[in-house]
Amino acid sequence: MDSPTIPIKAIVSLFCSCMLLSHITTLSPALALEDCEFPAIFNFGDSNSDTGAYASFLPLPPPYGETYFHMPVGRFSDGRLIIDFLAGGGFSPFYLNIQYMQFLQLKSISQLIRHQGGIFASLMPKESNFSKALYTFDIGQNDLAEGFSDNLTVQQVNASVPDIISGFSANIKKIYDLGARSFWIHNTGPIGCLPTILANFPAQKDEAGCAKSYNEVAQHFNQKLKEATVQLRKDLPLAAITYVDVYSVKYSLFKEPQKYGFELPLVACCGYGGKYNYNSSSSCGGTARVNGSQIFVGSCKDPSVRVNWDGTHYTEAAAKFISDKISTGAFSDPPLAFKQACHKSTWPNN
Ligand SMILES: *[C@@H]1O[C@H](CO)[C@@H](O)[C@H](O)[C@H]1NC(C)=O
Numbered sequence: 001m002d003s004p005t006i007p008i009k010a011i012v013s014l015f016c017s018c019m020l021l022s023h024i025t026t027l028s029p030a031l032a033l034e035d036c037e038f039p040a041i042f043n044f045g046d047s048n049s050d051t052g053a054y055a056s057f058l059p060l061p062p063p064y065g066e067t068y069f070h071m072p073v074g075r076f077s078d079g080r081l082i083i084d085f086l087a088g089g090g091f092s093p094f095y096l097n098i099q100y101m102q103f104l105q106l107k108s109i110s111q112l113i114r115h116q117g118g119i120f121a122s123l124m125p126k127e128s129n130f131s132k133a134l135y136t137f138d139i140g141q142n143d144l145a146e147g148f149s150d151n152l153t154v155q156q157v158n159a160s161v162p163d164i165i166s167g168f169s170a171n172i173k174k175i176y177d178l179g180a181r182s183f184w185i186h187n188t189g190p191i192g193c194l195p196t197i198l199a200n201f202p203a204q205k206d207e208a209g210c211a212k213s214y215n216e217v218a219q220h221f222n223q224k225l226k227e228a229t230v231q232l233r234k235d236l237p238l239a240a241i242t243y244v245d246v247y248s249v250k251y252s253l254f255k256e257p258q259k260y261g262f263e264l265p266l267v268a269c270c271g272y273g274g275k276y277n278y279n280s281s282s283s284c285g286g287t288a289r290v291n292g293s294q295i296f297v298g299s300c301k302d303p304s305v306r307v308n309w310d311g312t313h314y315t316e317a318a319a320k321f322i323s324d325k326i327s328t329g330a331f332s333d334p335p336l337a338f339k340q341a342c343h344k345s346t347w348p349n350n
């Protein structure tokens, strides 16, 4: 019988170089790690990532939701949000938005129902699902914007950053104490590029036309947030904490919109009035008085090429762009892809 014509040694070395190659290609930008099996995603955040909390309090009028849902669904956008794209299919949307107190209730109520049995028991998350779940956070923009709308100065809002961050760290610790282990934390976006800031506050502009000092506050916030994640990794030894630089991705949409197929990034798609198509007294879905008659404030012609939806929130198109960029791990520290965010970093400094 003929024996194999390729010597075993050659096979081994071929195999090894393949392994090496695949290692190199998967190392950049994400690390060569297995995907995590998250049974659920719990999203904590403000209205930029809110997939439902506001729906129960404040029904949003059309044209909110028009692009994807063809009706208002309680999302502050024309369609899906970053978290919707990141989560993709396969995750229960029920868990996609949640705040700490609601989470505490959900967790205790669902465990109670599970233990009591009955028809709803099987629908409730198992205790182990809470620890295997991914906890995503998208904070900052609302905290900072609230300060500015209360007429605080840039310096005053800037000075409030440490308090916001320590509140955030305290929440992360509480959620960790409830069993959470994998955290995916978005930093805050360039708030000075939002029509609501640009239209309301005079400020020196940067090369992209954004309000410079307002973005500096966001950058200061992000610096402190990053420091907080470094400290949290020390304080919470079992946690995998990924810090995601969403600011840079969002800013690229303002700096080079054409490069990515967008236009008029500083102008609200759904709004009315002025250079930024934004005036809080005639907001998206409301009415404006024009030459003595009332007009409906609706969407621009093509939201799919626009960045800003209503003066504050991003469009579905922008959310898709952002989620495509950040899901790979290229903007993560440590450099983990969204699906790998259960892996604890063994890096020095992390
Ligand atoms: C809990 O996780 C298991 C797999 O780990 C999954 O089959 C089940 O659907 C999850 N339950 C809920 C309610 O999320």
Ligand SMILES: *[C@@H]1O[C@H](CO)[C@@H](O)[C@H](O)[C@H]1NC(C)=O
Residues within 6 Å of the ligand: 149, 150, 151
């Ligand atoms: C902020 O200042 C504007 C203009 O001076 C005023 O109309 C508005 O009521 C003030 N807002 C608050 C919350 O104080």
Ligand SMILES: *[C@@H]1O[C@H](CO)[C@@H](O)[C@H](O)[C@H]1NC(C)=O
Residues within 6 Å of the ligand: 154, 155, 158, 159, 213, 216, 217, 220
């Ligand atoms: C914000 O505060 C930090 C720390 O005090 C300071 O370094 C930074 O210059 C401030 N930024 C603005 C825009 O005031």
Ligand SMILES: *[C@@H]1O[C@H](CO)[C@@H](O)[C@H](O)[C@H]1NC(C)=O
Residues within 6 Å of the ligand: 199, 273, 274, 279, 280, 281, 282, 289
């Ligand atoms: C916003 O609209 C109101 C009412 O039409 C108008 O009085 C005001 O001047 C507008 N503000 C700006 C900044 O254009």
Ligand SMILES: *[C@@H]1O[C@H](CO)[C@@H](O)[C@H](O)[C@H]1NC(C)=O
Residues within 6 Å of the ligand: 290, 291
């Ligand atoms: C309002 O009236 C002015 C002056 O007559 C006109 O130039 C402008 O186009 C009108 N605006 C709208 C939206 O009809």
